Amino acid sequence: xxxxxxxxxxxxAVRAALELAAAAPEALTADRIAxxxxxxxxxxxxxxxxxxxxxxxxxxxxxxxxxxxxxxxxEISIARVMRVEQGxxxxxxxxxxxxxxxxxxxxxxxxxxxxxxxxxxRVLEEVTLADVVAGTxxxxxxxxxxxxxxxxxxxxxxxx
Numbered sequence: 001x002x003x004x005x006x007x008x009x010x011x012x013a014v015r016a017a018l019e020l021a022a023a024a025p026e027a028l029t030a031d032r033i034a035x036x037x038x039x040x041x042x043x044x045x046x047x048x049x050x051x052x053x054x055x056x057x058x059x060x061x062x063x064x065x066x067x068x069x070x071x072x073x074x075e076i077s078i079a080r081v082m083r084v085e086q087g088x089x090x091x092x093x094x095x096x097x098x099x100x101x102x103x104x105x106x107x108x109x110x111x112x113x114x115x116x117x118x119x120x121x122r123v124l125e126e127v128t129l130a131d132v133v134a135g136t137x138x139x140x141x142x143x144x145x146x147x148x149x150x151x152x153x154x155x156x157x158x159x160x
Contacts, residue, residue, distance in 0.1 A: 010085045012039045013047045017081045020057065021073035021129035027066030047085070054084040073133060079124035089124060090117035 012122060014038045020028060030048055034041040048067055051057040058070045069076065090113070092100045097113035126138045137145065142149055 009043075009047065010082050012037070012043060013051065013085045014078060015039065016044060016047060017051065017069070017076065017129055018132055020067060020069045021076070022133045024069055024073055027068045028059060029066045033067070050084050051081070053060065054130050055082065056081065066083065068128070073130035074128050076129045078127050078129070078132070079121060081129075082124065083101050089121050105150065 016033050018040065019036055021035045030044055031041065032046075033039065034044045039047075048057060048059070052059060052067075055070055056076060057067050059065070059067050082089060088096055090097060092110075092113055097110055097117050100110045100113065102109050123141045123144065127141055131137055136142075
């Protein structure tokens with residue numbers, strides 16, 4: 001795996017959740033979130049609806065209205081927000097890695113996909129909205145960021 005792909009929808013959802021976490025327990029309007037994060041307003045409305053349906057966000061109408069997190073930021077992992085928009089954290093052709101079967105020499109390839117997902121999941125489950133807002137990471141994630149190669153794209157001749 002040479003890259004991790006985060007869709008715009010997932011990126012926007014996490015960024016919106018982070019804005020709400022930074023403002024907690026105050027409510028923010030969708031317009032304020034959209035403006036602050038540079039997210040298209042119509043797209044954000046759909047995402048906030050998804051987060052509300054998943055019970056991560058609540059909304060209130062009126063003068064004091066807006067959106068707020070339904071739980072403390074320290075209880076919402078990045079993975080939890082991501083799953084609202086994409087389902088599985090990792091998939092192979094739309095299937096869970098453990099459900100993929102290969103013939104011949106590739107028979108055990110699914111174990112590689114499961115291991116890769118476990119590493120990805122470990123970071124995303126450990127890091128909460130509160131961690132990101134505070135600018136701190138749990139020890140395991142901080143250790144990964146400290147690895148020099150973490151900041152380099154493999155296969156890119158300009159970073160060799």
